[in-house]
Amino acid sequence: MGSIGDAAPGTPGNPAKAPAHELVYQRLRSQILFGEMAPGQAVTIQGLAESLAAGMTPVREAIRRLISDGALVFQGNRRVSVPLLTAADAEQLIYVRKSIESELARRATSRMRPADLVRLDGIDRAVDAAISAGDVTGYLQRNYEFHAAIYAVADASIMADLADRLWLRFGPSLRVVCGRFGTQNLPDRHKDMLAALGRGDAEAAARAMRQDVEQGMQMVAGVLTGAGGEE
Amino acid sequence: MGSIGDAAPGTPGNPAKAPAHELVYQRLRSQILFGEMAPGQAVTIQGLAESLAAGMTPVREAIRRLISDGALVFQGNRRVSVPLLTAADAEQLIYVRKSIESELARRATSRMRPADLVRLDGIDRAVDAAISAGDVTGYLQRNYEFHAAIYAVADASIMADLADRLWLRFGPSLRVVCGRFGTQNLPDRHKDMLAALGRGDAEAAARAMRQDVEQGMQMVAGVLTGAGGEE
DNA sequence: TCCGGCAGAATATGATCAAATTTTTCGGGG
DNA sequence: CCCCGAAAAATTTGATCATATTCTGCCGGA
Numbered sequence: 207m208g209s210i211g212d213a214a215p216g217t218p219g220n221p222a223k224a225p226a227h228e229l230v231y232q233r234l235r236s237q238i239l240f241g242e243m244a245p246g247q248a249v250t251i252q253g254l255a256e257s258l259a260a261g262m263t264p265v266r267e268a269i270r271r272l273i274s275d276g277a278l279v280f281q282g283n284r285r286v287s288v289p290l291l292t293a294a295d296a297e298q299l300i301y302v303r304k305s306i307e308s309e310l311a312r313r314a315t316s317r318m319r320p321a322d323l324v325r326l327d328g329i330d331r332a333v334d335a336a337i338s339a340g341d342v343t344g345y346l347q348r349n350y351e352f353h354a355a356i357y358a359v360a361d362a363s364i365m366a367d368l369a370d371r372l373w374l375r376f377g378p379s380l381r382v383v384c385g386r387f388g389t390q391n392l393p394d395r396h397k398d399m400l401a402a403l404g405r406g407d408a409e410a411a412a413r414a415m416r417q418d419v420e421q422g423m424q425m426v427a428g429v430l431t432g433a434g435g436e437e
Numbered sequence: 438m439g440s441i442g443d444a445a446p447g448t449p450g451n452p453a454k455a456p457a458h459e460l461v462y463q464r465l466r467s468q469i470l471f472g473e474m475a476p477g478q479a480v481t482i483q484g485l486a487e488s489l490a491a492g493m494t495p496v497r498e499a500i501r502r503l504i505s506d507g508a509l510v511f512q513g514n515r516r517v518s519v520p521l522l523t524a525a526d527a528e529q530l531i532y533v534r535k536s537i538e539s540e541l542a543r544r545a546t547s548r549m550r551p552a553d554l555v556r557l558d559g560i561d562r563a564v565d566a567a568i569s570a571g572d573v574t575g576y577l578q579r580n581y582e583f584h585a586a587i588y589a590v591a592d593a594s595i596m597a598d599l600a601d602r603l604w605l606r607f608g609p610s611l612r613v614v615c616g617r618f619g620t621q622n623l624p625d626r627h628k629d630m631l632a633a634l635g636r637g638d639a640e641a642a643a644r645a646m647r648q649d650v651e652q653g654m655q656m657v658a659g660v661l662t663g664a665g666g667e668e
Numbered sequence: 669t670c671c672g673g674c675a676g677a678a679t680a681t682g683a684t685c686a687a688a689t690t691t692t693t694c695g696g697g698g
Numbered sequence: 699c700c701c702c703g704a705a706a707a708a709t710t711t712g713a714t715c716a717t718a719t720t721c722t723g724c725c726g727g728a
Binding site for chain 2: 227263267271273276284294295298299302305306309361362364365368371375
C-alpha cells in the first residue's frame, strides 16, 4: 500500500485524523475518571465547548456518550452534572466489580505472556512511586492503567467494557477518598495479583482482585455513609 | 443541595416532556431490543432520519448513545451497523447476565409487594399467550417486560442499568433464535421464579433466574457456534 | 492494474428557537 | 420604615435545523 505521508496541504493544521467528538470524549472521560471534575458539579455544553476550544456539536456528542456510560447524569430538566454516588450505589458497585473484575483477572491469567507481566510490573512500580510521592492524580491514572492492562489481556471485550463503565462511576468519588485519606493508606493487592499471575494461579488472581476491589470500594462507601453531605 | 427526586421536576403542568432525540433513542432501542433490526445490518444517519421522520441531529445523538450502549457498533470508518454476536461474546454475556440478574432477583425478593406479584403474574400470562400464539415479537417484548419489572422492584439502578445494556447486545440474536426454533421450545423459568418470589425465597429466585438466563443464552450460543460460519 | 474524478454520507459550524433559571421590581404586611 | 413574597422580564442554556466541508468508497478511463 502507498505511504500514508500525504499531509493534505489544503487543510491547515489538521494532520490528525481523529474525529473531534472522539477527542472531546476522551478528554472529558479522563477528566471524570481521574477526578478532575467533582461529584455533583454541573456541566454546560457551551461552557465545555469554550473550555475545550471545540464546537458545540462535538461536545454534545461526547456528553451524550458519557451520559450513556453513567459518567454523567441527565438531571430531569435539561441539566447535566457529574453524579453523586450514594451508599446504595457504592454497594452495588462493590458486588458488580467483584464479580466482573475477578472474572477478568481469572481469564487474564492463562493468557498472560511474559511481556505482559513485565509491563504490569512496570505499571505497578509507577503506582508505588505515585503513592510514595503523594501524587493523587498519578496514582489514579496508574492504578487504572494497571487494571486496564490486565483486562486487555483477558480478551473479553464485553466484560472489559462493562468494567470501564463502572470505573467511570466511582472515579470522582475515589478522588475524594484520596483527598481525604491521602495516598498512604490505599490498599494495594497488586503484589498478590502479580504473584498469582506469574505462577498462573487463576483463582488466586481472582481472589486478589476481589480483595483489591473490596478494600478500595469500602473506603469509598465509608466516605459516603460516614460524611452525610458536603456542599 | 442534594438531588431531590427526579420524578417531579417541580414545575406544575409538564405534559410536553418529549425531547426529540430521546424519542428517537427509545424508538431505535426498541427496534434493536426486539429484533426489528437484523445483526450485521448497516444503519445510516440520513436513512434513519428519513424513516423516522426526524431531523438529522437527534438521530445522530441517539446513534451515539446506542453505540455507547453496545447496541450498535462503529465500523472503523464512519459506518455504523448492528453488531454480530460472536460465540465468545455470548459466553461472556452468559457469565455476566447470570451474575447480575440473579443478584437482581435476589434483591427483588424481599422488596416484592403483593401488587408487584400480581403485575408479574399478569405479564407472565401474556408471555405464555405469546408463546402459544407463536408471536415472536410479542414474546420478546413480554419476556423483557417480565425481567424489567423484577429489576425495577430490586431498586438497584446501577445493576438494572447494566442488565438493560446486556439485553441490547443479544436482542437481535435472540430474535434469530426464535425465528429458527420457534416459540414453543423456549425455556420459561418464570413459574419457578414467581413461586420463589411469592414465598420470599431469595435464593430460589436467584437460582431460577440463573437457569432462565442460562437456558436462553445457551440457545443463542448454540446458534452462533453451529451456524457461525459467515464473516 | 492503477490513477483520478464523482457521488454519497458523515462531520462540524453557526444561527435560531424554546425553555428554565435567575434576578429584579413591585406590592403588601409587620 | 423595613422586610418578605410573588410575578414578570431578562439572561443563560439547551435543542433543533439548515448548510458547508471533508472524507470514504466506487467507477471509469488510461
